Amino acid sequence: MKWLKTILHEIFGLFVDDASFALAILLWLVLVKTLTPHLGISTRCTGVILFTGLALILAESTIRYAKRPQQRK
């Protein structure tokens, strides 16, 4: 059953690589789902808000990784 464990580990790895990145995405989805109906924002704008947050999370995560000291090849 070692192959099954490997497959399960592989499947988890499909979705989560950087834990903070995955967590930020999930938190943003929860925030959009729970808060936007109470903020009086036009429903047509909610999709744009959803995308903008995700794009910012992607940008922050990649730039944060880039700023880390890289080993010279």
Place this chain on the structure above:
Amino acid sequence: MNLGWAHTGTSVIASFLASLVECVEALTVVLAVGSVRGWRSALIGSATAIAVLLAIIAALGTALTRVPLHILQLTVGTLLLLFGLRWLRKAILRAAGLISLHDEQAAFTKNTEAMRQLTHGPAPWDKIAFAAAFNITMLEGTEVVFIVIAIGAGHAGMLLPASLGAVAALLVIIALGLILHRPLARVPENTLKFIVGVLLSAFGTFWVGEGMGLPWPAADWSILALIAAYLAIALALVPICRSRSHSVPSNTRTLRTPQ
């Protein structure tokens, strides 16, 4: 049901490209195993894995039809978003030169050497070749199954186009494998991953929005806008990441205190 090209076409393309990447990886290992240990066991191993995967697809496909669509869209969209953005993030970092490119030629050489160390020649029935081919086909194939289900389950009637995309990718790879009989090192893997990351992220965002009940402007055509927006951001992030990175010599890196 009238499904627009924007949805059906992009489903097929996303599924095709994503599956193509996984199939290239599997083919590299199966070619290495087959050329060193013998084709019979390697091909039986791959065929067995494909049969198991088809059973999984049949089981999950039936179960998915019983779940309310908006819950399915939200769940699958979230998974697709996690998957797609993770893939896109890595593709951006690869394009910026911050993480190494996946080299199919190196993978082929590594697997070939590993197989050579375990035997002196091909045998009529080879458990190692069977297991190696089964494992890689199962692992990469499972990823293809998830891609197909993720792309196909988010919208009624999309499972077939997504499946067709994956089958087309499999056929292309089999044909290429037969013609080339060599690892597909010339396939620009990171370019594929970049495009796939953009497509999956756009689909994931759209389906999460659908699952939340958000009305997208221009309905399904919003997917094209999302694809364009993610592509523009990803392309812009490559030079930004490259300019923000700074390398340090390996001897100074070891002296740093872990944060």
